[in-house]
Amino acid sequence: MQGRNLDRAVPNRLLAALPAHVYERLAPHLQEVPLSLGKVLYEAHGTLDYVYFPTTAIVSLLYTMESGAGAEMGIVGCDGIVGIAVFMGGDTTPNRAVVHSAGNAMRLAVHHFRDEFRRTGDLHRLLLLYTQALLTQMSQTAVCNRLHNVEQRLCRCLLLSHDRLRSNELLMTQELIATMLGVRREGVSVAAHRLQGAGLIRYNRGHITILDRAGLEARVCECYAVVKRECDRLFARESIAPAPGPE
Amino acid sequence: MQGRNLDRAVPNRLLAALPAHVYERLAPHLQEVPLSLGKVLYEAHGTLDYVYFPTTAIVSLLYTMESGAGAEMGIVGCDGIVGIAVFMGGDTTPNRAVVHSAGNAMRLAVHHFRDEFRRTGDLHRLLLLYTQALLTQMSQTAVCNRLHNVEQRLCRCLLLSHDRLRSNELLMTQELIATMLGVRREGVSVAAHRLQGAGLIRYNRGHITILDRAGLEARVCECYAVVKRECDRLFARESIAPAPGPE
DNA sequence: GAGTGTCCGTGCGCTAACGTACATTTGCCA
DNA sequence: TGGCAAATGTACGTTAGCGCACGGACACTC
Numbered sequence: 434m435q436g437r438n439l440d441r442a443v444p445n446r447l448l449a450a451l452p453a454h455v456y457e458r459l460a461p462h463l464q465e466v467p468l469s470l471g472k473v474l475y476e477a478h479g480t481l482d483y484v485y486f487p488t489t490a491i492v493s494l495l496y497t498m499e500s501g502a503g504a505e506m507g508i509v510g511c512d513g514i515v516g517i518a519v520f521m522g523g524d525t526t527p528n529r530a531v532v533h534s535a536g537n538a539m540r541l542a543v544h545h546f547r548d549e550f551r552r553t554g555d556l557h558r559l560l561l562l563y564t565q566a567l568l569t570q571m572s573q574t575a576v577c578n579r580l581h582n583v584e585q586r587l588c589r590c591l592l593l594s595h596d597r598l599r600s601n602e603l604l605m606t607q608e609l610i611a612t613m614l615g616v617r618r619e620g621v622s623v624a625a626h627r628l629q630g631a632g633l634i635r636y637n638r639g640h641i642t643i644l645d646r647a648g649l650e651a652r653v654c655e656c657y658a659v660v661k662r663e664c665d666r667l668f669a670r671e672s673i674a675p676a677p678g679p680e
Numbered sequence: 681m682q683g684r685n686l687d688r689a690v691p692n693r694l695l696a697a698l699p700a701h702v703y704e705r706l707a708p709h710l711q712e713v714p715l716s717l718g719k720v721l722y723e724a725h726g727t728l729d730y731v732y733f734p735t736t737a738i739v740s741l742l743y744t745m746e747s748g749a750g751a752e753m754g755i756v757g758c759d760g761i762v763g764i765a766v767f768m769g770g771d772t773t774p775n776r777a778v779v780h781s782a783g784n785a786m787r788l789a790v791h792h793f794r795d796e797f798r799r800t801g802d803l804h805r806l807l808l809l810y811t812q813a814l815l816t817q818m819s820q821t822a823v824c825n826r827l828h829n830v831e832q833r834l835c836r837c838l839l840l841s842h843d844r845l846r847s848n849e850l851l852m853t854q855e856l857i858a859t860m861l862g863v864r865r866e867g868v869s870v871a872a873h874r875l876q877g878a879g880l881i882r883y884n885r886g887h888i889t890i891l892d893r894a895g896l897e898a899r900v901c902e903c904y905a906v907v908k909r910e911c912d913r914l915f916a917r918e919s920i921a922p923a924p925g926p927e
Numbered sequence: 928g929a930g931t932g933t934c935c936g937t938g939c940g941c942t943a944a945c946g947t948a949c950a951t952t953t954g955c956c957a
Numbered sequence: 958t959g960g961c962a963a964a965t966g967t968a969c970g971t972t973a974g975c976g977c978a979c980g981g982a983c984a985c986t987c
Binding site: 494496498499502503504506517518520521522526527528553558561562564565566567568569571572573574575576578579615655663666 | 745750754774775805820
């Protein structure tokens with residue numbers, strides 16, 4: 434519609450929502466790169482040379498305490514961008530960005546990115562909107578961490594990841610999930626076992642298959658739907674497919 | 681310094697950091713209003729007619745579940761603004777904003793505010809910076825809610841409030857604190873009792889007096905300092921007094 | 928095909944916080 | 958000044974999750 438990129442092969446929703454002439458200014462500087470599992474895109478307080486628009490990869494935003502314990506407060510996939518501190522003005526953040534599902538991303542050097550952002554056109558507007566979506570995600574994570582149990586939060590984690598993939602198979606160990614949820618590995622083990630017993634998922638040494646998405650949605654806390662609805666609302670007017678999921 | 685408002689009586693730090701000519705454009709539309717304890721500035725998904733720059737009031741950003749349970753994910757005082765959805769583009773959020781310490785705020789009608797924001801000048805830049813600070817606060821709250829106990833979180837709550845007041849006396853009941861921390865009132869009761877026993881605070885029917893701020897800082901988790909340091913860093917280059925606290 | 932490391936299951940004692948119930952205190956107002 | 962409602966203290970059984978310590982199973986390599 435109206436010169437947007439839906440027809441082009443731009444599997445990142447933010448990029449896809451840009452008008453053609455904006456996208457074409459960026460395109461020469463965009464570079465598709467593979468992101469392997471566990472790769473750190475930036476460390477806490479680290480400088481960013483690139484921003485990343487994930488296409489098939491999924492990235493976790495984490496905080497790690499001095500003790501080594503930590504938790505995830507946000508997740509970015511083909512719906513977003515990694516590196517918002519670059520345009521918010523702070524340049525860096527106290528958090529880390531770690532790849533939690535291997536795949537690709539479009540990479541853009543910070544100075545090229547800033548040039549376009551400072552035109553305060555469509556990219557600017559879209560990114561502020563996305564930042565609000567991320568803010569909602571983070572604030573809901575704060576509430577969820579306080580009020581809901583491991584099983585509910587595991588469901589949320591699985592659904593969030595599933596939304597950002599084209600496959601029903603997630604590649605993540607219980608150990609990795611535990612660091613994201615901020616719980617023990619054993620806690621994930623028993624919760625996952627219950628979900629498998631109920632026929633919702635099947636897992637085996639780091640391979641998790643979603644068998645019954647509706648069943649997961651029935652068990653998850655309302656936090657999942659709140660964030661999902663809010664994101665859909667925020668981007669409803671943009672030319673973006675409303676459901677980024679694998680369906 | 682360079683025509684900023686530090687000399688003027690503008691007790692909101694964001695407004696104070698604006699260059700004089702920007703402030704003077706806004707000034708005719710700014711209106712000081714009293715905010716009484718418990719007043720709701722906006723409901724979840726509600727529309728905003730005004731943005732608020734608190735001066736002596738403190739406002740909590742809360743999410744309330746369908747069950748009625750809820751938790752705070754952010755706090756705004758003289759360091760910030762209530763209503764960021766107005767300029768981020770989403771117009772509203774799933775959260776509520778409730779006054780948790782009575783006081784005043786400068787109120788500005790949304791359309792006047794948007795006019796100035798869209799000039800993409802100093803106000804624009806400052807607000808993006810502030811939004812990043814709020815993002816840090818929320819994400820750290822997510823981690824803190826997951827990893828730290830009631831006493832540590834109570835200390836954090838007290839310090840955050842104290843930072844935004846000019847007095848050592850906070851007016852908040854244990855019931856109110858409980859809803860902010862997302863715990864039982866009884867949990868706050870025992871934690872507060874311990875802090876009083878250690879001589880850090882004194883309280884009496886909704887009046888809490890900070891007796892030993894350093895003692896609170898020694899007991900609080902690192903989350904408090906992380907957010908504080910990050911805010912100081914973000915606003916270091918702005919002409920803002922780095923420590924907004926009552927000292 | 929033996930060895931090794933990763934991944935997952937399980938059990939047990941422990942603690943923080945919960946839900947609930949009730950007592951007590953204190954400020955306020957009629 | 959008596960009563961009432963709000964604010965706080967305390968106690969007790971219950972539970973979710975922790976820390977720790979294993980043991981088993983699978984995959985990969987040499």
